Amino acid sequence: MADIADFANEMVQDGLDHILAKRAALKAANAAPSLEICAECLEPIPEGRRLAQPGCTFCVECQSVEDLRAARYAR
Incomplete structure (x- = not known):
């Protein structure tokens, strides 16, 4: 059973994944x-x-x- 800490961790991880994907795309575009x-x-x-x-x-x-x-x- 998921609790509020699991939900918060999942939201943070989703945000980090999104930011890292944008950073990688920008780095490749500017290389x-x-x-x-x-x-x-x-x-x-x-x-x-x-x-x-x-x-x-x-x-x-x-x-x-x-x-x-x-x-x-x-x-």
Whole structure:
């Protein structure tokens, strides 16, 4: 049996989901076009990555290396 706290939590979650969906749509709309060639290794970036990650400049492998490098210097 649902009580008022469950109802309130559901309303808050619905609001957050709506806001996050709008934010994701806005981010995708404002992103620069993805590169077709990786800026690091000069290999082609697969179309699936370019569509999934608008504005990408690195292939998956080079992006992984960049993320590790950034995490190391973030400490």
